[in-house]
Amino acid sequence: MSWFKRDDGDYPPPGGSGPEPNGDEARTVRTEGLWIKCMGCRQAIWKADLAANLNVCPKCQHHFKLSARQRIEMLLEPGYELVDRGLRSTDPLKFTDLKPYKQRLRKAREETGLDDAILNAVGWLGRHPAVVSAMEYGFIGGSMGAVVGETIARAVDRARESRHPLIVVAASGGARMMEGIVSLMQMAKISSALAQLDDARVPYICVLTDPTTGGVTASFAMLGDLNIAEPGALIGFAGPRVIEQTIRQKLPEGFQRSEFLLEKGFLDAVVHRRELKDYLVRALDFLHMQ
Numbered sequence: 001m002s003w004f005k006r007d008d009g010d011y012p013p014p015g016g017s018g019p020e021p022n023g024d025e026a027r028t029v030r031t032e033g034l035w036i037k038c039m040g041c042r043q044a045i046w047k048a049d050l051a052a053n054l055n056v057c058p059k060c061q062h063h064f065k066l067s068a069r070q071r072i073e074m075l076l077e078p079g080y081e082l083v084d085r086g087l088r089s090t091d092p093l094k095f096t097d098l099k100p101y102k103q104r105l106r107k108a109r110e111e112t113g114l115d116d117a118i119l120n121a122v123g124w125l126g127r128h129p130a131v132v133s134a135m136e137y138g139f140i141g142g143s144m145g146a147v148v149g150e151t152i153a154r155a156v157d158r159a160r161e162s163r164h165p166l167i168v169v170a171a172s173g174g175a176r177m178m179e180g181i182v183s184l185m186q187m188a189k190i191s192s193a194l195a196q197l198d199d200a201r202v203p204y205i206c207v208l209t210d211p212t213t214g215g216v217t218a219s220f221a222m223l224g225d226l227n228i229a230e231p232g233a234l235i236g237f238a239g240p241r242v243i244e245q246t247i248r249q250k251l252p253e254g255f256q257r258s259e260f261l262l263e264k265g266f267l268d269a270v271v272h273r274r275e276l277k278d279y280l281v282r283a284l285d286f287l288h289m290q
């Protein structure tokens with residue numbers, strides 16, 4: 001029962017760390033799978049209710065994360081095609097921090113079933129043919145390395161060549177530090193591809209979800225013809241602590257959340273997940289796509 005746990009750590013297990021001989025543990029494990037604690041209202045929600053509500057808390061409207069696959073399924077009509085797959089990081093720096101980067105990649109691949117933190121798809125968004133590129137936060141924090149950069153650049157090229165609008169759903173902790181300068185170069189690479197898309201007058205909409213930070217915010221996530229966000233999403237470049245220490249000022253309430261950024265003119269709209277697809281269809285109508 002994760003919602004029943006103390007915030008300051010659990011009680012030590014009675015009499016050492018051995019498993020309890022009675023059936024308590026089995027009961028705990030079974031309920032653990034059915035309920036989840038909401039980060040917004042701290043209430044227990046039945047997982048089936050959450051899934052039926054597009055992973056939005058039915059009580060407080062807190063938006064839980066969606067996987068890249070769920071996101072594509074939510075936006076595109078059935079029959080979409082996954083494209084640009086099969087790229088894998090070569091670990092250009094042979095990087096090791098607490099563990100080797102190669103090992104982290106292997107684990108992330110096993111856990112998500114993806115090659116990297118991105119999934120491209122082509123299909124129909126309502127009545128519009130579209131290219132959708134969705135980021136996967138579950139893959140090393142949705143960080144952007146060479147594979148994410150190349151895959152998004154391919155989605156941009158695909159949109160330009162087919163003249164179908166591009167929708168990117170961002171969910172990222174920023175550039176992938178294990179790839180150093182190679183990851184930072186992706187910012188320039190995607191931005192220049194987007195400039196070509198703009199010259200070709202093909203619409204690009206970015207959907208910023210929780211969280212969108214670092215080099216992703218500083219490049220393609222803020223370059224859409226429309227930049228829209230889900231409610232309550234953390235969006236920023238550096239974290240609040242670093243900013244406070246640099247400018248030596250206390251940051252205002254709600255700083256780096258969607259609603260604050262909308263008010264300050266960084267975003268065009270904050271759209272509830274329930275209305276997101278209809279909003280995108282109407283936006284593409286407005287942008288004169290057939």
Ligand SMILES: [Zn+2]
Binds near residue numbers: 040042057059060061
């Ligand atoms: Zn809630």
